[in-house]
Amino acid sequence: DAGVIQSPRHEVTEMGQEVTLRCKPISGHNSLFWYRQTMMRGLELLIYFNNNVPIDDSGMPEDRFSAKMPNASFSTLKIQPSEPRDSAVYFCASRRPGHFYGYTFGSGTRLTVV
């Protein structure tokens, strides 16, 4: 089991550029979550999917953010255009079916927008 795989690990981009973060959940996990972590705001849930369907995107900050899950093994979080205030660590987590299972987190993507 390779765990939840995120790429890239680090991303530095200029303001205004498009950024795409990628996540491969654990095989057999049917829920996927995107979180953002900053010192000021802590852990924030951006969006989550169940069986590839977006369930709650109320945490997506604004229209510049979008997320997709075209199949059970891949998800993307896109920011277009990026702004310096988007600088954060973005975590993807997945969860297997069943009421009591916890999340498994990926190693995160550290995004810096300059």
Next chain:
Amino acid sequence: ELKVEQNPLFLSMQEGKNYTIYCNYSTTSDRLYWYRQDPGKSLESLFVLLSNGAVKQEGRLMASLDTKARLSTLHITAAVHDLSATYFCAVGNTGNQFYFGTGTSLTVIP
């Protein structure tokens, strides 16, 4: 919306001492999770607590759950430097979503 509060936010303790981190939540839940995050790293699962009175122990860490009081505690016994990290509690609602506390940043001083 389910609210989760942790305290303290920051904890500096000497090696060998005992301390407790508290996690309070606002509405009924039947599952609570503790995670550890080392600086610059991801969150790692520590404990899963699924019933009132549940107690789990791993080394110098012991977690408990009181669903009636809506309170979980993470007790640290005889702290060592390796326990320095940020600890998060998370509470599950009726769906798939977890609500995370603000985290407790623990520093163990020699």
